[in-house]
Amino acid sequence: MDVMEAIIRRYSVRSYQQRPVEEDKLKDILEAARLAPSASNRQEWRFVVVRDEAVRQRLMRAARNQPFVGQAPVVIACCAVTDNHIMGCGQLCYPIDIAIAIEHMVLKAVEEGLGTCWIGAFNQEQVKEILDIPEDVPVVELLALGYPEKDSSMPKDRLKLEEIVMYERWRR
Amino acid sequence: MDVMEAIIRRYSVRSYQQRPVEEDKLKDILEAARLAPSASNRQEWRFVVVRDEAVRQRLMRAARNQPFVGQAPVVIACCAVTDNHIMGCGQLCYPIDIAIAIEHMVLKAVEEGLGTCWIGAFNQEQVKEILDIPEDVPVVELLALGYPEKDSSMPKDRLKLEEIVMYERWRR
Numbered sequence: 622m623d624v625m626e627a628i629i630r631r632y633s634v635r636s637y638q639q640r641p642v643e644e645d646k647l648k649d650i651l652e653a654a655r656l657a658p659s660a661s662n663r664q665e666w667r668f669v670v671v672r673d674e675a676v677r678q679r680l681m682r683a684a685r686n687q688p689f690v691g692q693a694p695v696v697i698a699c700c701a702v703t704d705n706h707i708m709g710c711g712q713l714c715y716p717i718d719i720a721i722a723i724e725h726m727v728l729k730a731v732e733e734g735l736g737t738c739w740i741g742a743f744n745q746e747q748v749k750e751i752l753d754i755p756e757d758v759p760v761v762e763l764l765a766l767g768y769p770e771k772d773s774s775m776p777k778d779r780l781k782l783e784e785i786v787m788y789e790r791w792r793r
Numbered sequence: 794m795d796v797m798e799a800i801i802r803r804y805s806v807r808s809y810q811q812r813p814v815e816e817d818k819l820k821d822i823l824e825a826a827r828l829a830p831s832a833s834n835r836q837e838w839r840f841v842v843v844r845d846e847a848v849r850q851r852l853m854r855a856a857r858n859q860p861f862v863g864q865a866p867v868v869i870a871c872c873a874v875t876d877n878h879i880m881g882c883g884q885l886c887y888p889i890d891i892a893i894a895i896e897h898m899v900l901k902a903v904e905e906g907l908g909t910c911w912i913g914a915f916n917q918e919q920v921k922e923i924l925d926i927p928e929d930v931p932v933v934e935l936l937a938l939g940y941p942e943k944d945s946s947m948p949k950d951r952l953k954l955e956e957i958v959m960y961e962r963w964r965r
Contacts, residue, residue, distance in 0.1 A: 622795060622796060623794060623795070623796075623904065624794060624795075624796055624799045624825070624900045624901050624903070624904040625821070625825060625901060625904065627796045628825050628828050628829075628897055628901070629828060631830065633830060648954070649797070651954060651957075651958050652954065653796070653797060653800050654957075655951055655952070655954055655957060656800050656801060656949055656951060657800075657896075658803065658805060658899075658911060660911070660913050662950060662951075664951060664952050664957070666957060667957055667958075667959070668957060668958050668959070669959045669960075669961075669962065669963055670958060670959070670960050670961070671960075671961060672960075672961070673961050676961060676962075685881065700963075708913035708914060709857065709913060709914035709915055709916065710913050710914070710915050710916075710917050710920075710932060710933070710934070711917045711931075712888055712913060712931070712933055712934075713885075713888065714913070716884055716885065716888050716889050716892070717888050717889070717891075717892040717913075717933070717934070718892075719889075720888070720889040720890075720892035720893055720896075721892055721893075721895075721896045723893075724829075724892075724893045724896050724897070725800055725896070727830075728796045728900065729796050729797060729800070731796070732795065732796040732797065739830060739832070741832050741880035741881060741882050741884060741886070741889075742880060742881035742882070743881055743882050744881065744882075745882050745883045748882075752962050752963055753962045753963045754963045755963065755965070758963070759883075759884070760882060761882070761884055761889070762882070762884075762889070763882075777828055778834060779827055779828060779834075779836060780827070780836050782820070782823060782824065782827055785823075785826075785827060785836070785838060785839055785840060786823050786839075786840045786842060787839065787840070787841045787842070788841075788842050788843075788844075789841070789842070789843060789844070789845055789848065790841065790848075790924050790925045791841055791872075791924055791925045791926045791927065791930070793927070
């Protein structure tokens with residue numbers, strides 16, 4: 622599947638089939654993350670792949686009881702083993718690098734006929750406790766993964782290109 | 794081009810041809826960013842596309858004199874118009890969302906035969922001054938864009954899958 626087609630087809634899937642995700646597809650999706658770029662090739666990403674139903678139910682409760690978190694056959698806790706390096710521009714390195722790796726998984730999942738949803742609304746301490754994640758390892762996002770109930774998406778509600786792009790300098 | 798092929802072919806291009814980037818290709822790349830997901834569809838991304846050579850030379854000086862920043866025919870300043878929203882998990886929203894949009898551009902560029910390089914090593918205040926960017930608008934990254942001098946890349950130096958993936962819970 623073309624990159625652009627994957628970008629267009631991707632949507633935040635909040636309703637999943639109970640069909641499990643094949644082992645080889647899951648591996649390919651994780652491989653897409655593994656190959657991501659990161660600042661100075663730091664590769665601070667770590668992924669805890671959760672398929673156990675009881676654990677997913679606990680994650681759901683830690684994620685504001687959003688039902689799809691418990692329903693998705695796979696939930697990936699996207700973590701960082703990090704020294705909190707700040708880049709020259711002043712930005713913290715790890716959230717950006719982990720985000721790149723996650724979006725690689727998201728687009729590769731579309732290519733495999735799967736769906737995902739980024740989850741930022743969760744209790745950090747509770748997720749750490751459920752998955753036995755060390756105190757100094759931030760969980761940046763959870764990612765739900767599975768076969769979507771519906772395979773189509775609504776047209777995307779986005780700002781127009783001219784509202785987000787400027788040429789040569791900032792236009793007020 | 795398949796998503797996975799784009800991921801594999803992508804590398805940090807630090808040597809560019811002087812051939813300009815076609816207008817329609819640039820538009821398609823920006824469109825890939827426009828369609829990116831963001832937390833609650835906030836779309837805080839804004840892009841300042843710089844093609845003027847004199848301005849690119851100034852950006853190069855603000856980016857630790859890395860020569861490819863001046864050499865690339867296009868440099869995109871990837872900014873955020875943001876209220877600094879913090880997600881439930883404790884992470885700042887905008888660096889993650891802008892990173893997703895940037896990586897969409899990066900992968901779409903590969904599909905178009907173009908190359909890119911993420912640049913986080915730059916002086917925030919100098920870039921703001923050069924591009925007339927307001928004080929409260931962070932420049933998250935610069936992105937160099939153009940036709941690569943070489944079209945091949947080295948094999949990627951990455952941690953193994955088993956070094957970055959754990960199952961069901963964190964393994965110490």
